[in-house]
Amino acid sequence: MYGRTWKLNGNKSKEIRGYLLRKGGIEESPTNPYELWRIKLKGSTFVYYTSGKLYSTQSEEAEEIWKEIDSLVGDNLDLSKDYFIGFDEVGKGEVFGPIITCGVLIKRDYISQIPSELKTPDTKKSHDFEYWGRILSIINKHISDVFFYAIDLIQPREIDRFNINQLLDLSYTKLIKRLMEGLPLGVEARVVIDDYGVGEGLKKFLEKESKESNFEYIFAIDSEDKFLEVKLASLIAKAHRERILKFLQETYGIPRNLIKGNMSNKKLELFLVNYSHIDSWFIRKSFGNKVKKEKPSFYNLISEEGKFRCFFCGKENNEAFLRNYKFVCPFCDKEMKDLDLAMKYHSGVIKVDKESFEPILEVIKNSHLLDGFGFVFDHALKGYFIYYENIGRILTLDKPPSKYITSRVKGDVVVFSLFRNVDNI
Incomplete structure (x- = not known):
């Protein structure tokens, strides 16, 4: 059991304040300059802040009050839509671990069944790892074909090298395709993406999609405060990232008070000066350095038909070979640098069988x-x-999406091929 948070505008705050007082709430004096009002009711203290957030401390007695506030606040939902799909990311400004992007899909009929504790947690507020563990447990208990999500990892090595917003464009494109692949033809959906500075590539992709579907696309700043689907995407991404940070902190000996920090934290800056590890893959190194980032042109290493392109010999092939921790062209044997990133953002899911699992596990262990x-x-x-998976280097899935990568052993190489599973479409 834990408290609840809502985002309110001025008029709505007056309405809810009046409701709490009518229910017998006792008004108390604000305790600091950031509080506009405080009301004690049903064992909970309701505090409304200058930021527009209303917080209620934990109390089992207050659950009915919370439900009424939920109905008063509303979820900004157009119930003429069949599905609601939201996207958000977390970890963009932090030093340790990957950025996590998340897309969540909700069928209209399921909205009323979403647990209230998932609708209003404040993802910007600091909570301990145990809190986020409980949230993740609640989320996973409710996953079904009418409420599910997909996440993606953008690793520090990518962030240090490439334009971060363009990586987000690629990540969201992949997640959008994955969430939409099983939807019936002709359905109407609202798709909301938190506007981080969405690039032309993603906009063109969505423009094309909108012409072929009954989907409405919305880019909105601070969208998690306005749209339930984005709020849930933010919550899920945050819960997964907190889980990863917990394992990173324990595995690599990072102080608990610094693991969630950014470079404005002087203690973290000092810690990093003196910290060393034989493999610091989990630390972003480009903070504070004015380095021009690359465009993720690696995406063109795979054609629209799903063939691997070799920039040396100019040939395309359905297969790519992995040998000695490098992808090589089956024709000219030259290294296909960054093909791993192209594969990651085109599909990003590898199906491993008993034959290929040992060499793939060796690659994960040693590179x-x-x-x-x-x-x-x-x-x-x-x-x-x-x-x-625990430390945030990979993800594991129960089943593959419609487009995934197969792997098999052939002599001294692992052969990768892009595969389209029509049964999952």
Whole structure:
């Protein structure tokens, strides 16, 4: 059991304040300059802040009051739509660990069944790891074909090298395709993306999609305060990132009070000066450095038909070879640099069988070539990968999306091929 938070405008705050007083609430004096009013009711203290947020301390007695506030606040939903799809990311300004992007899909009929504790947590507020563990547990208990999500990892090595907003464009494009692939033809959906500075590539993709579907696309600043679907995407991304940070902190000996920090934190800056690790993959190194970032042109290493392109010999092929921790062209044997990133953002999911799992696990153990990928494998193999999932290097999935990457062993190489599963479309 824990407290609740709502985002209110001025008129709505007056309405809710009046409601609380009519229910027998006792008004108290604000305790600091950031509080506009405080009301004690049903064992909970309701505090409305200058930021526009209303917070209620935990109390089982207050649950009915919370439900009424939920109905008064509303969720900005156009109930003429069949589905609501929201996207958000967390970790963009922090030093440790990956950025996590998330897309969540809700069928209209399920909205009323979403647990109230998932609708109003304040993702900007600091909570302990245990709190986020509870949130993640609640989320996963309610996953079904009418409420589900997909997440993606953008790793520090990518952030240090490439334009971050363009990476977000690619990540969201992948997640949008994944969430939409199973929807019936002709349905109406609202798709809301938190506007981080959405690029032309993603806008063109969505413009094309909108012509072929009954989808409404919205880019909005501070969208998690306005749209339930984005609020849930933010919550899910935050819960997963907090889980990863917990394991990073424990694994790499980072002080708990610094693991969530950014470079404005002087204590963190001093810590990093003196910190060293043989493999510091989890630390972003480009903060404070005015380095011109690359455009993620690696995306063009895979054609629209799903073939791998070699920039050396100019040939395209359905297969790519992995040898000695490098992808090489089957024709000219030259290294296909950054093909891993192209594969990650085109599909990002590798199906592993019992034959290929050992060489792939060796690659994960000894390099970062496959960091950020999702893996699908027999349940009996999951124990071998769980450590790498816990620290945020990979994801594991129960089943592959419609487009995924197959892997098989051929002599001294692992052969990767893009595969389209029509059964999942």
